Amino acid sequence: MGRVLIKYAILFLVLVLVQVLFLNQVQFSGFANPYIYILFVMLLPVSSPKSVVLISAFLLGLSVDIFSNTLGMHAVATVFIAYLRPLIIRGITNREEDMSDYPGLKQNGIGWFFYYTTLMVVLHHLVLFFIEVYTFTNFLETLYRILLSSVFSIFVIVLSQFIVFRD
Amino acid sequence: MRSLLRFLIRNYAFLLFLFLEVVSLVLVFNYNSFQKSKFLNSSNYVSAGLYGTVNSVFQYFDLAKVNRQLAEENAALRTQLQMSISNSEFVPDTLGHGIVGSDTTFRFTPARVINNSVNKQQNYITLNKGRKDGIKPDQGILSPQGIVGVITSVSESYSTGLSLLNPRWNVSAKLKKSGFYGSLAWNGEDYQLAELLEIPFHVKLAVGDTIVTSGHSSIFPEGLLIGVVDEYEQPEGENYYDIKVRLATDFKSIRYVEVIDNVKKEELEKLEKNRIDGESTN
Numbered sequence: 001m002g003r004v005l006i007k008y009a010i011l012f013l014v015l016v017l018v019q020v021l022f023l024n025q026v027q028f029s030g031f032a033n034p035y036i037y038i039l040f041v042m043l044l045p046v047s048s049p050k051s052v053v054l055i056s057a058f059l060l061g062l063s064v065d066i067f068s069n070t071l072g073m074h075a076v077a078t079v080f081i082a083y084l085r086p087l088i089i090r091g092i093t094n095r096e097e098d099m100s101d102y103p104g105l106k107q108n109g110i111g112w113f114f115y116y117t118t119l120m121v122v123l124h125h126l127v128l129f130f131i132e133v134y135t136f137t138n139f140l141e142t143l144y145r146i147l148l149s150s151v152f153s154i155f156v157i158v159l160s161q162f163i164v165f166r167d
Numbered sequence: 168m169r170s171l172l173r174f175l176i177r178n179y180a181f182l183l184f185l186f187l188e189v190v191s192l193v194l195v196f197n198y199n200s201f202q203k204s205k206f207l208n209s210s211n212y213v214s215a216g217l218y219g220t221v222n223s224v225f226q227y228f229d230l231a232k233v234n235r236q237l238a239e240e241n242a243a244l245r246t247q248l249q250m251s252i253s254n255s256e257f258v259p260d261t262l263g264h265g266i267v268g269s270d271t272t273f274r275f276t277p278a279r280v281i282n283n284s285v286n287k288q289q290n291y292i293t294l295n296k297g298r299k300d301g302i303k304p305d306q307g308i309l310s311p312q313g314i315v316g317v318i319t320s321v322s323e324s325y326s327t328g329l330s331l332l333n334p335r336w337n338v339s340a341k342l343k344k345s346g347f348y349g350s351l352a353w354n355g356e357d358y359q360l361a362e363l364l365e366i367p368f369h370v371k372l373a374v375g376d377t378i379v380t381s382g383h384s385s386i387f388p389e390g391l392l393i394g395v396v397d398e399y400e401q402p403e404g405e406n407y408y409d410i411k412v413r414l415a416t417d418f419k420s421i422r423y424v425e426v427i428d429n430v431k432k433e434e435l436e437k438l439e440k441n442r443i444d445g446e447s448t449n
Contacts, residue, residue, distance in 0.1 A: 020214075021221055024284065033286055050180035058187045065194075067214045068284070069291040069327065072194030079191060083184040131195060132288045133355065141356075 008044070012060060015040050020067035023156075032148035035074075036156050037064055038124050041082050042116065045101045046089060057082030070132065077128035081120050088119050105161035114158060121153045122146070215281070215325035219295055222281040226422065233422050240311040273388050275309070275425040276300055283330070285358035285418045290332040292316055296426065297324040307386040307427040313415030314338065314380060314391050315424055326426075332358055332418055339384050340393050340412075343377040345370055351378070351393060351412060358418050360397060363410040370408075372399050378412050385432045 019037040026034065041057050061075030068074070092115045093099050093108075100107035103116065125146045133142050175182065226233075278300075282293035296302050298321050308315040308328055316330040329336040332353050340363060341348035349365035363378060376396040382389025397413040429435075 021217070051183055054180065054183050054187055058191070061191070066211070067218075068287070070287070070289065072191040072196075075191035076188060076195065079184065079187045083180070138355075 012040055016063045019064055024068055032152055034149060034152040034156050036153055038078060038081060038120060039157055041078060042120055046103055047101050053082045054079060073128060073131050076131055077124045080127050081124045084123060092116060117154050117157050122150050125150050211322060215293060218282040218293055229422055236311050274428045274430055277425050279423055280421050285332055288355045289335060290330040291327055292330045293327045295325060297322050297326050299323055301428060302326045302426055305386060309391060309425045309427055310416050310421045312417060314387060314393055315416055315421060317386055339381040340378050341381040343379045348381040359414055361412045361414055363412050366408045366410060367406060368401055374398060385429045385435055
């Protein structure tokens with residue numbers, strides 16, 4: 001239990017640092033920005049209590065907010081996907097009994113993980129970008145930004161599973 | 168009562184979810200009041216310290232470019248100095264005193280940019296100077312190329328500000344040639360373009376016209392470069408031009424800036440406030 005806690009604490013710190021120090025500075029075709037910190041919410045054990053998932057998601061979003069001066073925006077989006085996570089996992093898993101407790105790539109296969117990442121990232125980006133622009137005018141342009149950033153985020157998250165989280 | 172309790176316990180996850188979302192949304196919508204708080208923005212000790220450390224490593228990679236910019240700025244200042252001496256209307260005492268025109272109310276503090284963005288809808292800038300260097304909220308930020316933004320919150324040794332690339336802030340700007348002024352706002356799309364509003368149709372315009380600060384606010388002195396007219400059109404049924412301004416400042420590459428302190432700002436504000444009070448009592 002203690003080891004698991006430390007492991008997730010380190011994951012939390014590393015993801016926030018990578019996000020604010022590196023990825024927030026990356027600019028891809030002008031306005032796309034990858035957000036990979038939600039990987040923390042994605043990788044929490046499936047059986048963790050809902051309150052733990054929600055509160056850690058809130059703290060995660062708030063940490064990113066404080067660094068990027070977008071108070072509350074990342075928190076809204078991250079809590080949103082944290083709440084939907086059990087539904088998404090149930091929705092894309094065919095046989096409940098085969099499901100591993102750790103929702104990683106190796107445990108559940110690349111097809112499953114890709115689905116999982118896509119749904120989480122797109123939902124997160126939808127909420128985040130619409131709260132950020134604060135309006136539905138330029139609807140298509142915002143959608144284009146969401147699409148571009150999502151592709152970038154999904155790519156980085158799936159790739160990270162091959163490089164860093166191999167075991 | 169018991170069934171209510173049972174309902175609450177069964178749905179605690181949903182209620183917690185609602186609670187956290189409401190807290191976050193309150194943070195979003197009350198942003199401006201929280202901006203002034205010390206801890207929840209990037210001028211706080213931890214995040215600004217971290218940005219400062221990382222930036223002090225990465226700044227070495229840009230030294231060549233920074234050197235060139237400084238050299239160019241030096242050259243420009245020297246030209247200005249020569250011109251003002253030959254005009255002999257006034258003789259500046261020291262360059263460090265930062266004199267614009269014949270107006271000695273502005274003082275400049277150099278600072279390094281330790282965090283900056285151009286690709287968000289609301290872009291902010293964090294500087295490595297703070298209260299102990301005399302930085303206060305509502306001071307302007309200027310780069311060698313043109314204006315950058317305005318300071319909004321200050322900690323002991325760091326400060327954050329709104330960049331010009333932020334729809335929460337407009338700057339009063341005028342056409343250098345004709346003197347007509349309007350407000351300059353960013354529309355959240357291209358980090359090189361902003362819009363100049365409220366210029367009426369009877370004003371003569373041309374692509375390439377220079378846009379400078381108007382000096383109507385106490386943040387910026389008059390005549391600082393903002394950009395040039397990139398394109399303009401006369402929308403039907405409107406009274407004002409649609410003017411796109413190409414910004415002089417390259418927000419992607421700013422490293423060193425100057426913070427402008429209006430020494431006589433309090434005096435000015437007091438005077439203007441008195442006038443309003445005087446009118447209301449009449």
